[in-house]
Amino acid sequence: MRPDLFEAPDYYNLDELLTDEHKLVRDAAREWVKREVSPIIEEYAQKAEFPIQIINGLAEIGAFGPYIPMEYGGAGLDQISYGLIMQEIERGDSGVRSTASVQSSLVMYPIWKYGNEEQRQKYLPKLASGEWIGCFGLTEPDHGSNPSGMVTNFKDMGDHYLLNGAKMWISNAPFAQVAVVWAKNEEGRIHGLIVERGMEGFTTPETHNKWSLRASATGELIFDNVKVPKENLLPNKSGLGAPLGCLDSARYGIAWGAIGAAMDCYDTALRYSKERMQFGKPIGQFQLQQKKLAEMITEITKAQLLTWRLGVLRNDSKATSAQISMAKRNNVDMAINIAREARQILGGMGITGEYSIMRHSMNLESVITYEGTHDIHLLITGLDITGLNAFK
Ligand code: TGC
Ligand code: FAD
Numbered sequence: 387m388r389p390d391l392f393e394a395p396d397y398y399n400l401d402e403l404l405t406d407e408h409k410l411v412r413d414a415a416r417e418w419v420k421r422e423v424s425p426i427i428e429e430y431a432q433k434a435e436f437p438i439q440i441i442n443g444l445a446e447i448g449a450f451g452p453y454i455p456m457e458y459g460g461a462g463l464d465q466i467s468y469g470l471i472m473q474e475i476e477r478g479d480s481g482v483r484s485t486a487s488v489q490s491s492l493v494m495y496p497i498w499k500y501g502n503e504e505q506r507q508k509y510l511p512k513l514a515s516g517e518w519i520g521c522f523g524l525t526e527p528d529h530g531s532n533p534s535g536m537v538t539n540f541k542d543m544g545d546h547y548l549l550n551g552a553k554m555w556i557s558n559a560p561f562a563q564v565a566v567v568w569a570k571n572e573e574g575r576i577h578g579l580i581v582e583r584g585m586e587g588f589t590t591p592e593t594h595n596k597w598s599l600r601a602s603a604t605g606e607l608i609f610d611n612v613k614v615p616k617e618n619l620l621p622n623k624s625g626l627g628a629p630l631g632c633l634d635s636a637r638y639g640i641a642w643g644a645i646g647a648a649m650d651c652y653d654t655a656l657r658y659s660k661e662r663m664q665f666g667k668p669i670g671q672f673q674l675q676q677k678k679l680a681e682m683i684t685e686i687t688k689a690q691l692l693t694w695r696l697g698v699l700r701n702d703s704k705a706t707s708a709q710i711s712m713a714k715r716n717n718v719d720m721a722i723n724i725a726r727e728a729r730q731i732l733g734g735m736g737i738t739g740e741y742s743i744m745r746h747s748m749n750l751e752s753v754i755t756y757e758g759t760h761d762i763h764l765l766i767t768g769l770d771i772t773g774l775n776a777f778k
Contacts (some may be wrong), residue, residue, distance in 0.1 A: 476643030481602030493520030499698030559605030
């Protein structure tokens with residue numbers, strides 16, 4: 387892969403909306419991605435392996451629990467700093483951002499919000515430092531968009547719970563030490579359980595042959611009569627709203643992350659269009675290429691404004707789940723379209739690993755599917771504005 391020459395687009399001077407702390411956090415993440423992710427990520431994506439050596443660096447830039455209080459090892463930052471960190475990491479690779487999203491919003495968040503003090507003290511500092519990596523098991527082979535139908539279940543055996551079932555498509559599963567698993571009790575009520583690697587009957591086979599998110603490890607979680615200690619049940623929230631609450635936080639991070647992938651594709655295509663000569667001119671001088679680039683920066687700027695505003699609302703605890711769905715859906719769609727257009731601007735070079743665009747393009751096929759598909763988020767908006775539920 388070529389040297390990382392990334393220069394972030396800021397067409398509407400949005401930096402003026404950021405505090406000094408936001409810029410400090412963002413710039414540290416940006417520098418780290420340039421130094422530690424860009425030089426190696428193409429090789430890891432090609433060999434379909436997560437670069438485990440970057441875990442410490444992710445912890446150092448505050449990517450594990452950016453908004454978790456410092457008393458639990460988190461970075462104690464606000465929602466805009468959290469978003470900016472996700473943007474910068476995904477500028478490098480969506481798979482790396484996935485690891486950070488899952489760790490922060492799908493593992494640390496439920497332990498912090500729904501766990502008791504003992505669980506917070508036991509797990510959060512180790513997750514914040516990257517000593518332990520976590521994963522989040524909601525999706526099942528037969529229950530993806532409709533998690534309420536899940537069949538994974540646990541029975542009260544007196545001194546422990548007995549967990550049975552299977553989860554599929556689980557990011558970080560192959561190397562996670564800790565899994566936050568959503569399962570039904572004997573009354574059919576959904577609860578979160580903390581399952582640890584090493585518990586008898588718990589296995590995490592890896593999912594192979596992905597064309598997307600290749601630098602992220604994906605796997606299954608299999609529970610075959612796993613004895614889970616009673617103290618591992620998350621006591622403070624149950625029902626489908628519990629996992630969906632975690633998804634709100636992760637989807638918000640993805641809305642920012644997608645901007646990062648889009649910025650990288652735009653910046654690469656813009657630079658290429660000024661250097662690549664055809665018919666005796668830089669291709670950026672042709673109107674058709676300018677149309678593509680002008681539309682890209684317009685869409686990136688709109689997404690930046692939407693997401694910054696959402697961050698302000700979240701800082702005031704005023705953002706609704708439907709607002710988050712709109713931003714996730716819009717921004718991932720924006721990024722996937724920009725990746726496709728940018729790829730074309732690079733001609734044949736666009737399909738190679740010399741440039742990041744094809745990798746972003748393939749990664750975004752997962753991002754547009756996970757954490758609620760493009761269509762599911764549209765139906766969430768539809769429900770919110772009409773009051774009529776397309777899911778029932
Ligand atoms: P529904 O009846 O609407 O709701 C059930 C209960 O949940 C509440 N609720 C929410 N609570 C918090 N946040 C939200 N976003 C919420 N949405 C709904 C709701 O109020 C209700 O509460 P209560 O007290 O009345 O019971 O549920 P439904 O069964 O009709 O489903 C609705 C639907 C389809 C929108 C939802 O299930 C959904 O979002 N489906 C998509 C599934 C999904 O996003 N899966 C993601 C799996 S994790 C993942 O992909 C990680 S990728 C990680 C990475 O690598 O980055
Ligand atoms: P389905 O639900 O079968 O959907 C198939 C199609 O039908 C989609 O186009 C969908 O939009 C459409 N559809 C479904 N219902 C409706 C409806 N009511 N109206 C209209 N259209 C509908 N899950 C986790 O729990 N943890 C993870 O860490 C995790 N990581 C992932 C990593 C990767 C790389 C991928 C690809 C997925 C991951 N997922 C994870 C799973 C992800 O959340 C699901 O793939 C996603 O929610 C969609 O579920 P599904 O694949 O079963 O598709």
